[in-house]
Amino acid sequence: MAGRLTNLWRVWRLARTLARHDALFPAEYTALMSSRARLLRRLLGSGRVKDGTSPGKRLARALESLGPAYVKLGQVLATRPDVVGSDVAAGLEGLQDRLPSFPSAAARAVIAEAFGRPVEAMFARFGEPVAAASIAQVHAAETNDTPSKRVAVKVLRPGIEDEFARDLETLTFAARLAERVSPEARRLRPVAMMQTLAESTVLELDLRMEAAAASELAGRMASDEKFRVPEVDWTRTSERVLTTEWIDGVPVRDVAALKAAGHDPKQVALILMRSFLTQALREGFFHADLHPGNLFVDGKGSLVVVDFGIMGRLDAAMRRFMAETLAGFLARDYVRVAEAHFEAGFVPAHFPLPTFAQALRAVGEPVFGRPAREMSMARVLQQLFETTRRFEMQAQPQLLLLQKTMVVVEGVARNLDPDFDIWEAAKPVVEKFMLERLSPQARLKDVGEGLRALGRAVQELPNFVRNTEIISSMLAGGGLKLHPETARQIAEAQLHQTRFARVSLWLVAAAAGIGVVIWRLL
Numbered sequence: 001m002a003g004r005l006t007n008l009w010r011v012w013r014l015a016r017t018l019a020r021h022d023a024l025f026p027a028e029y030t031a032l033m034s035s036r037a038r039l040l041r042r043l044l045g046s047g048r049v050k051d052g053t054s055p056g057k058r059l060a061r062a063l064e065s066l067g068p069a070y071v072k073l074g075q076v077l078a079t080r081p082d083v084v085g086s087d088v089a090a091g092l093e094g095l096q097d098r099l100p101s102f103p104s105a106a107a108r109a110v111i112a113e114a115f116g117r118p119v120e121a122m123f124a125r126f127g128e129p130v131a132a133a134s135i136a137q138v139h140a141a142e143t144n145d146t147p148s149k150r151v152a153v154k155v156l157r158p159g160i161e162d163e164f165a166r167d168l169e170t171l172t173f174a175a176r177l178a179e180r181v182s183p184e185a186r187r188l189r190p191v192a193m194m195q196t197l198a199e200s201t202v203l204e205l206d207l208r209m210e211a212a213a214a215s216e217l218a219g220r221m222a223s224d225e226k227f228r229v230p231e232v233d234w235t236r237t238s239e240r241v242l243t244t245e246w247i248d249g250v251p252v253r254d255v256a257a258l259k260a261a262g263h264d265p266k267q268v269a270l271i272l273m274r275s276f277l278t279q280a281l282r283e284g285f286f287h288a289d290l291h292p293g294n295l296f297v298d299g300k301g302s303l304v305v306v307d308f309g310i311m312g313r314l315d316a317a318m319r320r321f322m323a324e325t326l327a328g329f330l331a332r333d334y335v336r337v338a339e340a341h342f343e344a345g346f347v348p349a350h351f352p353l354p355t356f357a358q359a360l361r362a363v364g365e366p367v368f369g370r371p372a373r374e375m376s377m378a379r380v381l382q383q384l385f386e387t388t389r390r391f392e393m394q395a396q397p398q399l400l401l402l403q404k405t406m407v408v409v410e411g412v413a414r415n416l417d418p419d420f421d422i423w424e425a426a427k428p429v430v431e432k433f434m435l436e437r438l439s440p441q442a443r444l445k446d447v448g449e450g451l452r453a454l455g456r457a458v459q460e461l462p463n464f465v466r467n468t469e470i471i472s473s474m475l476a477g478g479g480l481k482l483h484p485e486t487a488r489q490i491a492e493a494q495l496h497q498t499r500f501a502r503v504s505l506w507l508v509a510a511a512a513g514i515g516v517v518i519w520r521l522l
Contacts, residue, residue: 007173014066014174019044021062026055056084056091063095068134068160069167069201071095075310076197078404086382093407101132107139107155114238122236124148131293135160135204135309140246143236150246151233152306154207161205168198204309207242213308214244220283227275228302247304249296252412263297269416270425271303276409277429280312280402284319288312288405292412312401317344322399323433329380330427332368334360346393359387372421373414378406 018024025033025041033041053061063074077084078092108119108126119126127140130152139153157163175190203209211232218229236243250257252272255265272295279286287294289310296304314322321344328337338357341347347356363383367375381403385393413420 004173007170010170011174011177014170015044017066018059018062019046021058021065022046023055023059023062026058028055054087054091056088058091059088060092060095063092067163067167068099068157069164069171069197071134072201072204073171073197076193076200086386089404093404099132099134101129101137102157104128104139106158107137107153110155110158111153111241114241115236120144123151123153126153136207136242141243143233149233150248151236151243152230152246153236154210154242154244156205156207156240164201164205168194168201172198206239208237208239210308211237211242211244213311217279217283217285217287217305217308217311220285221275221279224275224278226271226302227278228298228304230304230306244306247296247298247306249298249304251292252295252297252303252416253292255416258297258416261297261299263301265416266420267301268297268303269413269420272416273409273413273420273422273425274429275303276405277426280314281319281323281429281433284314284316286312286314286402286405288401290405290409290412292415295412312398312405314398314402318396318398319433320437321346322402323430323437325384326377326426326430327434329364330423330430332364334358334364337364341388341393346396347388347391351391356391359391360384363387368423372419372424375421375423376410377422377426378403378410381406 015024019041024044025037025046027046030038030041060074063070074092074095078089078095084092104126107129111119111122115122122144123141124144125142129137129139131138134157136154136156139155141151141153142148143151172191172194175194178190179186211234214229215232218231221227221229230244230247233243233245250261250263252258252268258265258268272290276286276290287305287308287310289307290305294305294307296306298304321340324340325337328334328340334357335353337360338347338353341356342349342353363380367380381399385399385403410422413422413425
């Protein structure tokens with residue numbers, strides 16, 4: 001009972017804070033509110049904010065004032081325009097993950113506890129913090145190796161795990177309340193969203209996971225000469241401490257400094273866009289927090305990225321779908337884009353393909369033919385996802401994170417080169433991916449995977465025969481009955497099958513069915 005009352009009190013304080021920033025029931029939407037919502041707005045003390053900021057930006061400001069867990073929630077919501085609306089999501093994209101630094105003595109204590117020895121036993125020099133965020137802060141240091149190395153040491157905030165656990169408990173409690181009283185909340189599934197936030201936070205609070213992400217991206221992109229990831233110092237990395245090589249580079253946000261150092265901002269923009277698309281399409285593993293503060297150009301002109309707390313993954317089927325979609329838009333072949341959606345199972349078959357292609361044309365045509373500075377790939381993807389929702393396509397979190405990152409990448413590229421042509425920059429990467437996927441070697445690999453799947457299916461043939469007998473008896477007894485969870489899993493499996501997998505599945509089923517008939521006749 002005490003825990004419930006505590007959470008109720010915390011939810012009340014949360015609601016009051018949001019109301020003070022006019023971010024809970026924004027004044028702009030008063031005319032659309034029910035009488036109950038307007039009454040709650042008055043009870044919570046919501047007032048009209050007169051500084052002209054949008055509801056999304058006011059929400060970002062409120063979340064910043066509430067603490068680290070709420071900042072992370074805002075970052076998650078920024079990737080879900082399907083939940084909060086594109087206007088609020090856009091406002092949340094500017095959410096600042098910055099907090100005052102904590103004392104260096106506390107950071108030293110964290111390091112000593114993590115490794116069981118004092119800082120001096122590992123570092124010849126350990127400086128003051130150079131950057132501080134909601135979860136951790138970074139110190140410049142030098143190792144005590146011979147020769148010594150300059151490194152960046154990221155240290156978790158003391159007590160951050162307990163703080164996150166408390167705030168996530170409150171947010172989950174609020175989500176359950178919302179689902180209990182609101183049908184709309186039940187549709188948006190806030191409890192599931194809190195679960196996702198909790199799971200991602202657990203990973204982000206273990207700096208070994210960030211080190212692993214950096215190491216994986218470095219390995220995947222090793223052949224790309226103009227893209228670099230700082231090397232991880234695993235001997236000085238633990239759950240609460242991450243040590244990487246120090247980057248001496250020019251921040252990408254400082255265009256004047258880039259020019260002064262002899263770098264061409266236009267070339268940097270090109271490297272940024274192509275390296276991001278290469279990560280997403282070729283590798284299916286991309287840095288999803290490419291804001292200007294995480295990007296530098298080193299003395300050799302290579303783009304260097306830091307901070308690997310937020311990463312995105314695209315499986316093979318999703319990468320093919322994304323490449324076919326981009327290639328279709330580049331060629332202005334909207335039927336091809338529509339076919340990619342239907343083949344992926346994203347759009348229900350009861351919609352006519354020509355009608356969906358017509359809707360896609362309405363998205364693409366207003367973009368092409370405009371000046372390069374006005375052609376936005378991120379805007380096309382956003383409008384694409386908004387259009388597909390009208391055709392009952394469920395939100396794909398992988399693609400939403402990709403689109404959100406694309407918005408940031410485009411913004412950085414345009415700051416470097418106002419006339420940057422996003423689509424021309426993307427074209428070689430997309431075309432190379434498509435050629436590699438359609439090459440004879442790739443086809444043989446797909447065939448090999450299909451044969452292995454067929455072999456596994458043949459091994460399961462006795463079970464298939466037995467299940468066929470059970471199904472036959474059920475049909476004879478008045479109908480086929482499936483457990484609801486089984487039905488859901490079958491539906492999801494069918495939704496995510498690629499065209500090749502579906503064809504293979506039906507071929508195996510047909511072969512097995514013929515086998516059953518022959519077996520019955522013998």
